[in-house]
Amino acid sequence: MDVIILSPFAAGLGLFAMLASLAVLIGFAYRGWSVLLLAPFAAMLAAAISGEPVLAHWTQTFMISAARFVAQFFPLFLLGALFGKLMEDSGSVKAIASYMTEKLGAHRAILAVVIGGALVTYGGVSLFVAFFVIAPMATALFQAANIPRRLMPAAIALGTSTFTMSALPGTPAIQNAIPMPFFGTTPFAAPGLGVIASIVMVGFGLWWLSLQQSRAKAANEGFEGFGAAASASLNQPKPAPNANLVRERATVSQSFDPEEIEHGHISSDLPSFGVAMTPLVLVVVVNFVMSMIVLPRLDADYLSDVRWGETSLAAVGGVWGVCVALAVAIVALVLLNRSRLPALRDTVDAGANASVLPVLSVGSLVGYGAVIAALPAFALVREWVLGVGGGPLVSLAVATNLLAALTGSASGGLTIALDALGGTYLQLAAQHGIDPALLHRVAVISSGTLDSLPHNGAVVTLLAVCGSTHRESYRDIVIVGILGALLALIVVIVLGSIVGSF
Structure with a gap:
């Protein structure tokens, strides 16, 4: 590989270009501008300031990287959104x-x-679908128990956006699928460490909320606040969120476009608990069978041919397993609930449409990262990230978190980090005797920590559907969603460094 020697001026200009483009991307995205436009603009801005060929980066770097992400993961976005709807x-x-x-x-x-949110999201239901259904349940329960409304977003986040997204083995969340092509792993990578991380997140989060x-x-704070102020607030309507702002932020952080929530026809005839749980159980069971039994026995040497992109089963098998699991669950769900889906075509259309903007938005972010x-x-x-003390696991955690x-x-x-450094970390893992499954679990947990900053789309949407604000509820979201996840990440890195992956 050619080594490029930069002069101090060129190095400084290049670093300024990256920081300036990142400031543009973050600043305008936070104000609701679409990342579909912002990401290529910011990438081209960085290329122009650095003196690189702008048009070549747009078509040969940005678009090829974004298209590769869509090609790899659109089936999961599509099936996941359809299943959730x-x-x-x-x-x-x-x-x-x-x-x-x-x-x-209520007691x-x-x-x-927490348990309700965990059941549906671990079974494959999109986070935003869970938000819109769990929030009314939480409102009724918290009001009956006279628990402050401000704690409601943190409770929902703990059940839907922490351990079921990044730690529990086999979760069909897109974050758990992204490392598989890079490390040749399965959704069940490092299952023991994943379970331990889940226990840490749940235990810490429940302790804090309790x-x-x-x-x-003790302070006599009820559902809507303190004393007279609470009584007055009951009669005050909650401010309506900016729907476009919520949508733009939401579609870069999760796999479901909130715009499609209102489309379709929601049945008033509810299935039994057993019928409702069956598709969720199928997702986990079929995923396990595919990952541990079927795919390892599959003769897929043909994938090395040029016709199939000169790939391998290790690179695509994980995605195949999740796709089959979701497809089986979708068929079972329709068969079990056909009478409850009178507008099946509308529901299917809404689910399919809900996957498009998120996958393109995340693909645009990936294209931006490729240019940078x-x-x-x-x-x-790269040298600074790889030079972080503590070894490859700590370095990977820092890079993904940032x-x-x-x-x-x-x-x-996560995709930007692995696109830029995934191959390097795989080489370092081989040198240090680190199981790629451990890299997988550390990377996924790391992606679900500092992503929950105030500009995160899931945070914005959650606060909106709960009728709360950052000022009222964000501190508790930080404690259960960021601090709890960081504690779990530290535990996994320490255990993984001592005893390896299990």
Whole structure:
């Protein structure tokens, strides 16, 4: 590989180009501008300031990288969004939420919300579908138990956006799928460490929320606040969120376009809890069977031919497994709930449409990252990241955390990090005797920590559907969604460094 020697001026100019383009991307995205336009503009700005060929970077670097991401992961976005919409319109998500409400009741409101959110998201329901269904359940439970509304977003986030997204083995979340082509792993990478990380996240989050509930009770703080102020606030309508702003931020952070939530027909005839849970169980079971039994026995040597892109089963098998699991669950869901889906075509159309903007938005972020990684000055950033003390696991965690934080997207930050440095980390893992499955789990957990900064689309949407604000609820989201995940990440890195992957 050719070594490019940069003069101090060229290096400084290149670093300035990267920082300036990143400031443009973050600043305008936070104001609701579409990342579909911002990402190529910011990438071309960085290329122009660095003295690189702008048009060549647009068509040969940006577009090829974005297209590669879409080619790899669009099937998961498509099937995941379709499955989530079918679960919503069949009444299955609401049936699960109602069951948890009935069984646990208002005296265990926080636990009911966390478990309800975890069941549906670990089973493959899109995060945003879960938000719109779990939020009314949480509102009823918290009001009945007189728990402050401000704790509601954190409880929903703990159940939907933490351990079921990044830690539990086999989760069909797109974040858990992204490392598979880079490391040749499966959705069940490092299952023991994933379970331990989940326990840390859940235990810490529930401890914090229970502590806040006790403090609120001691201070006589109810569902809507304190005393007279609470009574007055009950009659004040909550400010409506900017729908376009929510949509633009949401579609770069998750795999479902909120615009499609209102389309289709939601059944008022709810299925039983067993019927509602069956498709979710199928996702996990079929995913496990495909990853551990079927695919390892498959003769896929033909994939090395030019006709199939000269790839390997290790690079595509993980995505295949999740796709088959979601497809089987979708068929079962429709068969079990056909009478509850009178507008099946509308529901299917809405689910399919809900996948398009998110995959293109994240693909645009990936294209932006590819251009930045192709700039000569990026070699300095690479050297700094790889030089972080603590070894490859710590370095990978730092790189993924930073990129997820800057983009406000777990999937976007993770893909950019692995596109730029995935091959390097795989080589370092081989040199240090690190199982690629451990790299997978560390990378995924790292993507789900600092991504939850105020500009994250999931945070914006969650606060909007809960009728809360950053000022009221964001601190608790930080504690359960960021601090808890960071603690779990530290535990995984320490255990993985001592005993390896398990």
